[in-house]
Amino acid sequence: MLLMTRHIKKSVVSNSEEETLALGKKIGRALMAGDMVFLSGDLGSGKTTITRGICRGIGVDESIPIRSPSFTMIHEYDAPGLHVRHADLYRAEGDEELNSLGIFDPAYTGVTIIEWADRLADDTLTPLLWIRMKDISDSVREISLTAPLELFKKAGILP
Numbered sequence: 001m002l003l004m005t006r007h008i009k010k011s012v013v014s015n016s017e018e019e020t021l022a023l024g025k026k027i028g029r030a031l032m033a034g035d036m037v038f039l040s041g042d043l044g045s046g047k048t049t050i051t052r053g054i055c056r057g058i059g060v061d062e063s064i065p066i067r068s069p070s071f072t073m074i075h076e077y078d079a080p081g082l083h084v085r086h087a088d089l090y091r092a093e094g095d096e097e098l099n100s101l102g103i104f105d106p107a108y109t110g111v112t113i114i115e116w117a118d119r120l121a122d123d124t125l126t127p128l129l130w131i132r133m134k135d136i137s138d139s140v141r142e143i144s145l146t147a148p149l150e151l152f153k154k155a156g157i158l159p
Contacts, residue, residue, distance in 0.1 A: 007146050010157065014141045020046050023143065023157070024053015027129065030155035031058060033082060033109045036125070038117030041133030046141050047115045050131060051086055054113060058082055068115065074101050083110030090116045 014020040027050075031037070037054065039047040052066040059079035060066065069075040069088045077084040087103045103112055104125065114120075117127070129147040136142055145157070152158055 006148065008149055008152070009144060009146045010152060012143045012145065012157070013136070014046070014143055016139055017046070017049055020049045020141060020143070021053040021056070024050040024055075025057035026155045026157055028054040028057020028059075030151055031111050031128075033111070035129070036112045036127040037114070038127040038130045039113065039115045039133065040118040040131075042135060045133035045135050046143075047131075047133055050133070050143070051113050051115065055079070055084055055086070058084055058111060060084060074103060085110060085112045086115075087112070088115040089119045092116075092119060
């Protein structure tokens with residue numbers, strides 16, 4: 001886990017799904033055990049696409065499909081030396097349901113990625129990285145990243 005320092009914001013324009021995946025891979029390579037990533041954005045804005053890239057960057061095998069866990073609320077993946085929890089809070093109904101999923105277990109040592117994190121009632125959680133996705137057109141996205149400068153450097157995404 002990166003030492004928590006001042007967070008900075010960087011916006012990136014992605015012109016295609018491939019660019020969004022590539023950005024996700026860079027981010028994934030920079031994440032470590034215990035890191036938490038929050039995602040927000042409208043339906044279809046690319047949250048699951050960037051999550052797929054993050055998982056590939058972490059090392060989740062290409063043969064394993066990375067899909068939105070909208071109905072199951074959580075998917076889990078294994079990568080060499082690291083476990084990934086991918087949650088989708090779009091259909092979540094209250095803190096009790098969220099707590100039953102175990103995604104906020106302080107003893108968890110993998111990477112947690114949460115789509116629709118803006119629906120969380122608990123504002124005491126501080127992710128290492130917050131990704132906000134915005135549609136510009138059918139294939140163009142503005143991706144706003146808020147994270148410590150060290151994460152941007154490690155990922156090769158300098159502000």
